[in-house]
Amino acid sequence: MSSLPVVNQPPHRCGALIDHLARRLRLRSESVLAPLGIRPRHLIALTVLRDRGESSQQDLAKILEMDGTNVVGLLNDLEAENLVERRRSTADRRRHVVELTDVGAKLLARAEFALAAVEDEVFSTLGDDQRETLYELLQQATRKTGTEACREADPC
Amino acid sequence: MSSLPVVNQPPHRCGALIDHLARRLRLRSESVLAPLGIRPRHLIALTVLRDRGESSQQDLAKILEMDGTNVVGLLNDLEAENLVERRRSTADRRRHVVELTDVGAKLLARAEFALAAVEDEVFSTLGDDQRETLYELLQQATRKTGTEACREADPC
């Protein structure tokens, strides 16, 4: 059946570890992000918008895996601070095309810079190269899953 | 000043990515873990207990980075299902030594097995070797931070 004789047993489960680390990061990040006027979940949204470029709110809801109504609130927060811009799609004027503003991009950069100390603490046992590897793995995991989430949708 | 000409700029920030992935994992894990009678945070606690061995509740509070009173509730849940055992420390009879029971270890194993599908979905874009690398990086990040958390305490 299987064409490969390689080890087929799945690798270790890292869900709990990710959950654990996410908690540690979030706790520290909150205080670091507070002076910037945003919260961790805002940072996620900004990151997604930067990595994916402009998206409809439905896309965001799918990618962020949160309820549409809550996405509205999230974007309201971000738009109120000019970090994000909603404009009507010319193709389908029901849609809002959400895009990161220059202000948002700059704030995101500042936020990430400010989080250096946090990550240095949480990932103190990882070398720079290991952290980069981790980043790439995570990036790969999230990016393509975004594509996958879009595969079921129309305009990707 | 710097003895090395290597790139000194810190690696990318992966906090947001971890947060994002953690959310995706948690949402799916909840429904998978529900039939087993536990929730994601229980799984984290069980995992920590397996990886660290028996610990005092204070240690757990420090490692899980949650309030002591909430650790009590968490352990109450786990103990009610016989997944965890609290016994008095012989050295300091105020302390409770918390340990994973056989039942707990088995349930943890079953839970991880049941989460295979979840991780397969979320990490669909990572190969088995990449997932293993990811696991090891996460493990390393969490394990030693636990030691670090214990460094400030007494009996480690």
Place this chain on the structure above:
DNA sequence: TAGATTGTTGGTGTAGGACAAATCATTAAT
């Protein structure tokens, strides 16, 4: 025109978790 879709508002409910205060058992300090 009728029906479906995108976003928006408002309201409700729940769960996680922080925090404070009081209690009990035990240990350490004087």
Place this chain on the structure above:
DNA sequence: ATTAATGATTTGTCCTACACCAACAATCTA
């Protein structure tokens, strides 16, 4: 021996993030 500090527990309050539902306006599609 008395007092103070510590670990665990209980209770109760509060807040935040969310999911979920219903209703609505604007727009697209059949």
